[in-house]
Amino acid sequence: xxxxxDAPSPVAPAAPPLAADPLPGPRPLSPHAGRGQGPRFPGAPxxxxxxxxxxVMFLTLAVEQVVNGLFLGAIYLLIALGLSLIFSLGxxxxxxxxxxxxxxxxxxxxxxxxxxxxxxVVAAPALVGVxxxxxxxxxxxxxxxxxxxxxxxxTFGLAMVAEQALRMIFGAPPLPYGIPQALRGQxxxxxxxxSRYRLxxxxxxxxxxxxxxxxxxxxxxxxxxxxxxxxxxMVAALGISLKPYMAAVVVISVGLAALAGVMLAPISGxxxxxxxEVLTGAFVVVVIGGLGSFWGVVAAALIxxxxxxxxxxxxxxxxxxxxxxxxxxxxxxxxxxxxxxRILRFE
Amino acid sequence: xTQGMNPTRRRLMQGGLAAGAxxxxxxxxxxxxxxxxxxHLTPRTGFLGPLGEYxxxxxxLAAEEINAAGGINGRRLELLTEDSVNPQTASxxxxxxxxxxxxxxxxxxxxxxxxxxxxxxxxxxxTPFFNTGANSDALRGQDCKRxxxxxxxxxxxxxxxxxxxLVQDGLVKGRKWYSLTADYAFGxxxxxxxxxxxxxNGGTFAxxxxxxxxxxxxxxxxxxxxxxxxxxxxxxxxGNQITNFLKQYAEYGLPFxxxxxxxxxxxxxGAGPGNFAGTWPCLWHxxxxxxxxxxxxxxxxxxxGKPPENQAWGDYNAVRIVAQAIREAKSTEGxxxxxxLEGGAKFDVLKPRPGYFRARDHQLISEMYAITxxxxxxxxxxxxxxxxxxALPGPNEDLEVLAPTAEEAGCRMEG
Numbered sequence: 001x002x003x004x005x006d007a008p009s010p011v012a013p014a015a016p017p018l019a020a021d022p023l024p025g026p027r028p029l030s031p032h033a034g035r036g037q038g039p040r041f042p043g044a045p046x047x048x049x050x051x052x053x054x055x056v057m058f059l060t061l062a063v064e065q066v067v068n069g070l071f072l073g074a075i076y077l078l079i080a081l082g083l084s085l086i087f088s089l090g091x092x093x094x095x096x097x098x099x100x101x102x103x104x105x106x107x108x109x110x111x112x113x114x115x116x117x118x119x120x121v122v123a124a125p126a127l128v129g130v131x132x133x134x135x136x137x138x139x140x141x142x143x144x145x146x147x148x149x150x151x152x153x154x155t156f157g158l159a160m161v162a163e164q165a166l167r168m169i170f171g172a173p174p175l176p177y178g179i180p181q182a183l184r185g186q187x188x189x190x191x192x193x194x195s196r197y198r199l200x201x202x203x204x205x206x207x208x209x210x211x212x213x214x215x216x217x218x219x220x221x222x223x224x225x226x227x228x229x230x231x232x233x234m235v236a237a238l239g240i241s242l243k244p245y246m247a248a249v250v251v252i253s254v255g256l257a258a259l260a261g262v263m264l265a266p267i268s269g270x271x272x273x274x275x276x277e278v279l280t281g282a283f284v285v286v287v288i289g290g291l292g293s294f295w296g297v298v299a300a301a302l303i304x305x306x307x308x309x310x311x312x313x314x315x316x317x318x319x320x321x322x323x324x325x326x327x328x329x330x331x332x333x334x335x336x337x338x339x340x341x342r343i344l345r346f347e
Numbered sequence: 348x349t350q351g352m353n354p355t356r357r358r359l360m361q362g363g364l365a366a367g368a369x370x371x372x373x374x375x376x377x378x379x380x381x382x383x384x385x386x387h388l389t390p391r392t393g394f395l396g397p398l399g400e401y402x403x404x405x406x407x408l409a410a411e412e413i414n415a416a417g418g419i420n421g422r423r424l425e426l427l428t429e430d431s432v433n434p435q436t437a438s439x440x441x442x443x444x445x446x447x448x449x450x451x452x453x454x455x456x457x458x459x460x461x462x463x464x465x466x467x468x469x470x471x472x473x474t475p476f477f478n479t480g481a482n483s484d485a486l487r488g489q490d491c492k493r494x495x496x497x498x499x500x501x502x503x504x505x506x507x508x509x510x511x512x513l514v515q516d517g518l519v520k521g522r523k524w525y526s527l528t529a530d531y532a533f534g535x536x537x538x539x540x541x542x543x544x545x546x547x548n549g550g551t552f553a554x555x556x557x558x559x560x561x562x563x564x565x566x567x568x569x570x571x572x573x574x575x576x577x578x579x580x581x582x583x584x585x586g587n588q589i590t591n592f593l594k595q596y597a598e599y600g601l602p603f604x605x606x607x608x609x610x611x612x613x614x615x616x617g618a619g620p621g622n623f624a625g626t627w628p629c630l631w632h633x634x635x636x637x638x639x640x641x642x643x644x645x646x647x648x649x650x651x652g653k654p655p656e657n658q659a660w661g662d663y664n665a666v667r668i669v670a671q672a673i674r675e676a677k678s679t680e681g682x683x684x685x686x687x688l689e690g691g692a693k694f695d696v697l698k699p700r701p702g703y704f705r706a707r708d709h710q711l712i713s714e715m716y717a718i719t720x721x722x723x724x725x726x727x728x729x730x731x732x733x734x735x736x737x738a739l740p741g742p743n744e745d746l747e748v749l750a751p752t753a754e755e756a757g758c759r760m761e762g
Contacts, residue, residue, distance in 0.1 A: 061574055068566050173397035174590045174617025176729055179598060186600050193573055195566070195598050267598050268563055269590035269617055271397060277563050312567035317530055317557040319567070 064192050065309035071198045073305025074205040077298060078260035079278055080285035081212060082253025084297050087286070088229045088343070089242070089249050090144050095155040096135075097282065098275025099162030100128050100254040104261025105270045106166060109177050117180040121204065121262050128258035129251040136250040144246065159275065166272040174269035183266075201263045208259055212252065213294060225249060229292050230343060284327045290340020299338060382425040383418075383679055385410070385669055386444030387662070388437060388465060389455035389480065391430035394560060394586035398457050398611050398658040402479060403428050404651050405659035406454060409666035412646070419670050420677065426666070437461035438468055445472035451679040452477060454665040457658070459483035459533045466495040473681040475688070477669065479661035482609060483536040487708045487751060491758035494681060496688060496709045498661050498668070500630050500749075502533075503540040506608045507749045508715040508739050509628040510544050513606055516626075518579045520549040525577035525603075527568060527592065529585040530557040537583040537608050553577040558584060565595045573601055582607035582625075586614070593618035612656035612718075612733075620732045621723035627733075629716055631660040631697060634735060640697040654730050664696050699738050700746060708758040712746050714738035 079101055086094045107124035108117070115123055139158070143151040185196045216222035228235050228242045235242055260278070268274065281304065289300030304323050311322040330338060387406045391399040410426040418424055427448060431437035437456065444450045445468065453469055456462040457480030469476035470492045478486065478495060482502045486495070500508075513519050524545060528534040538555060545552070553575045556568060572580055580603050584592055589607065593615070596605065605625030612632055615623040633644050633654040643663060647655040655663070671694060673679055676687035689706040696702035702713030717736040726732050740748045 057574065061571065064570050065567055068570055072564055072566065167396075167400075171397075172391070172400035173613040174587060176617055176619025176622075178594070178619050178621050184598075184600075193570065193599060197598055198566070267591075267594050269587045269594070269614075271587055271590075271617070273393065273396065273587075274563075277561065280561075308564075309567045312556075313571065316568070317559065320559040320561050 060191055061313055062310065065313045066306050067192065067194075069306035069309030070302055071202055071305070072308065073302035074202050075260055075264060075278075076281055076285050076304055077209060077301035078205055078256045078263075079282040080289070080297050080301055081209065081294075082256045083282050084286045084289065084291060085225075085249050085253045086140075088292050089225060090140060090246055091148060091345070092140055092143060092151040092155065093148060094253075095152065095279070096158035096162060097155075097254070097257050098277070098279035099159050100132065100257040100275070101261040101264075101278055102166060102272065102275035103131070103162065104128050104258025105265040105274060106170060106175075106261075107258070108262045108265040109175050109270060112177075117183075117266075121259070124262045125255040125258040128261075129255040132251045132254035133247060135254075136247045140250060141243070141246070159279075163272045163275065170272070172272060174271040177265050177270055179266040197267065204259065204263060208256060209298065212256070215252075216294060221245070221248070230341075232345075281323065284323050286337075287327055288330050288337055290334070290337025291346065292341040292343050293337070293339035296337055296339030382423040383673060384425045384427060384444075384448055384450040385666060386441070386448060386450035386453045387426055387428045387455045387666075388431045388440055388444065388453055389662070390432065390457050390461070392432065394588070395457045395480075397587065397613055397617070398480065399430070401613060401656055401659040402455060402457070402662040405647065405655055405661075405663035406666050408647055408650055409663045409670075413666070413670050419673050424666075424670060431456060431458070431461050431465070434458070434461045434464040438464040441465040441468040441476070442472070445469070445474045450474065451673060452669045452684070454669065455479055455662060456481050459486060459536065460531070462486055462495075463490055466490065466492045469494045475669075475681055475684050477665040479665045480658055481533075483533055484540055484751060484756070485536060487710050488756045488758050491708050491756070491760055493685060493760050496704055496711070498665050498711045500715065501710060501751055502537045502608065503544075503751050503755065504715065504749045505610070505628040506537070506540050506544045509606055509608060509626055509717050510548070511739065512626055512717045512719075512736060513579070514548060516604075518604065518606070519545065522550050522578040523553040523575075524550055524555075524579050524581050525553045525572050525575055526555040526581035526583055527558050527565075528555060528583035529588055529609075530559050531585075533585055533609070534558075534583050541581065541583060541608050558588065560585070560588065562588065563591050565592050566599070569595060569599045569601060572603070573599070577603055579603060580605045580625075583609060585609055587617075589614040590617040593624065594622045596624065597622040611658055613658065615720070615732060616656070616729065620721075620726040620729060623720045623732050626717055626719045629657045629718060630713070631657050632716060632718060632733075632735060633730065635698060635716070635738075637697060637699055639695050643697055660697065664694070668694050699742070705747070705750070707753060707760075708751070708756045709760075710750055710756075712750055714740065714746070715749060 079097065083094060083097050086092055104124045107127060108120040111120045111123050139154060143154060179197045183197045183200050187194045187196055216225060224235065224240055225245055228245060232242055285297060285300045285304050288304065289296035307322055307326055308319055311319040336342065387403060389399045389402045390396055406426055410424050413419065413424050427444065427450065429440045431440060441453050444453055453465060453474060453476045456465055456478055459481040462478045462481030463486060465476050473494060476495050478497045478499055480499050482499055482505065484501045484503050487497055487501050526538065526541065528538045582589060582592060582605065607625060607627045610627040610629055612629060633656065644654055647659060672684045672687050676683045678684065688704050691703050693701040693703050696713045698714045700714055702711050704711055716739065718733040720733050740746060
């Protein structure tokens with residue numbers, strides 16, 4: 001019996017595999033070397049016989065990608081906001097931030113048989129917040145005034161310990177977890193498709209971010225934190241100890257990261273390295289947004305989400321690299337980021 | 348021969364050769380040691396890490412079973428394990444296995460790029476390397492080596508295996524495919540052989556998109572797919588990408604059927620019932636119904652609390668094949684093992700028919716399976732989430748019909 005695959009191909013007859021290889025240039029050796037070589041087929045489904053129709057199609061797709069990008073940006077925002085807060089106030093570049101995100105996702109799987117997904121949305125960030133409090137008291141507190149390279153090493157080590165601990169407890173393969181029944185399904189708006197679950201994520205993010213905004217901008221707590229970001233010595237001279245504020249900021253920050261982990265557990269693989277996967281994107285958001293600016297981080301998260309979505313539309317091979325290119329451009333034009341304030345001690 | 352040295356060694360040890368001294372002179376201890384070493388090398392971290400964990404677990408199980416049954420020709424089997432990380436690290440660790448640890452064979456790997464690096468070191472060191480997870484056809488073709496053997500199937504074998512059921516289901520001829528491809532060596536190679544298959548069978552691409560390996564969100568791609576209205580969505584993705592893609596495909600509820608050309612059961616398990624969809628190829632799965640397969644599943648489940656999957660199958664077989672080769676060739680020398688393996692020796696590879704290595708490209712020839720996701724209401728537990736085709740090729744067919752032909756492979760071995 002002949003296999004279909006053995007039938008002589010009318011398109012590429014008897015071409016030896018090497019010659020048929022469409023890859024330009026040398027075969028990439030590293031798994032990442034091939035990135036950015038670009039697609040060989042532009043993705044948009046143009047119809048040559050109807051250019052107007054094609055343009056409308058493209059525009060529809062573009063708008064849809066922008067909307068979708070905002071959803072993605074919302075997830076970036078939850079992680080980046082805490083990252084920015086911890087760095088602005090404590091001067092610590094928290095490379096372990098992704099670990100708190102991953103722990104949040106794992107806790108969702110552990111807790112939801114008992115408290116359901118809705119319970120996990122509250123319980124997981126709370127538990128991770130407690131963990132954050134311990135980490136702040138035992139580790140972070142010793143490094144606020146020291147060379148940033150020390151805290152960088154500390155959090156880098158912490159990230160690895162956390163990832164390996166997850167691996168030892170839960171194993172390396174991804175753990176199954178799905179969207180809760182009540183939140184499944186799609187909503188169609190005109191020609192657009194929206195995932196009901198992503199709308200839920202968006203709602204959760206809006207609530208969480210609004211709460212953080214209120215706390216930072218409209219309360220005494222927030223005034224002290226903002227003053228501490230600008231000039232910790234002056235705050236100390238006024239007789240206010242920043243220590244409890246710093247602890248609270250860390251708890252809130254890692255709680256937000258854990259919330260992002262809870263929200264992503266149903267739609268992405270829950271595995272030990274998931275924290276490392278989201279962290280770089282979040283750093284890009286912080287850098288683009290600028291330090292010390294709440295709205296800078298919000299704007300940057302949404303911009304990064306939208307840019308990525310549009311790149312997938314026009315040039316998917318470059319989609320992940322595009323956000324780094326964006327960061328480089330913005331750093332050239334505005335070294336403090338889009339809305340970055342001038343913070344004396346970081347200059 | 349070595350057994351004669353045993354009492355001498357024991358006396359020496361008793362005579363006060365402290366453990367510290369033994370550590371200081373590893374070469375001496377090794378020269379007198381009677382264990383046969385196998386060096387296991389596979390990614391334990393990164394996006395292939397989940398599969399590496401199954402690989403190591405299975406290799407350790409095989410080594411334990413062999414030692415429990417009296418070792419290899421009376422000698423104990425010692426399994427060394429390492430994380431291969433990336434091609435550069437894989438190369439230097441393979442070198443250390445061969446030059447310092449004097450292993451009889453190197454076993455493992457999943458990344459095609461790292462497998463090539465290890466193959467080059469194995470060829471120089473004249474020590475056989477058994478690739479258990481790297482799929483690139485080039486490894487069996489232009490990059491083939493006298494001292495490199497492939498337990499893992501080639502990309503083109505996977506494409507042909509699942510392609511058969513796609514042809515049967517009328518999803519190829521005159522149909523439009525939309526493919527997502529992992530943007531690195533493995534994905535590019537898979538896309539190439541998929542194109543050859545599809546064009547040979549009268550299908551076309553609506554689009555083929557490259558996806559960076561660090562992409563975790565597929566929503567932007569799913570929106571494009573929805574607008575393109577393909578007849579079939581093809582995944583040439585790899586590692587954790589597959590889990591993410593499956594979960595989000597379910598989230599968006601797109602109506603198009605899915606098939607994949609590269610696959611590991613662990614990733615489907617990670618997506619979970621209800622999220623796993625489509626038709627996918629694999630070399631083996633835990634429901635294969637042969638006595639040796641059942642024994643393997645039982646032993647693995649007992650030891651690790653979960654059933655083995657296809658990657659576990661590869662590394663379990665690799666260790667057993669090395670043991671059988673040493674036993675029957677009565678040698679641990681690389682060239683002797685290679686000629687034994689090239690001689691058409693048969694191996695029980697836990698499937699209906701025994702497997703063997705082809706001398707021309709060192710590909711293990713054995714049956715394959717196309718598995719199809721069960722609808723959520725038919726799923727009984729978190730492991731049994733798919734149904735399987737019978738073994739492919741069928742019992743009356745030549746076992747080699749799925750494997751690359753000599754022209755397709757284009758392998759020229761030297762050394």
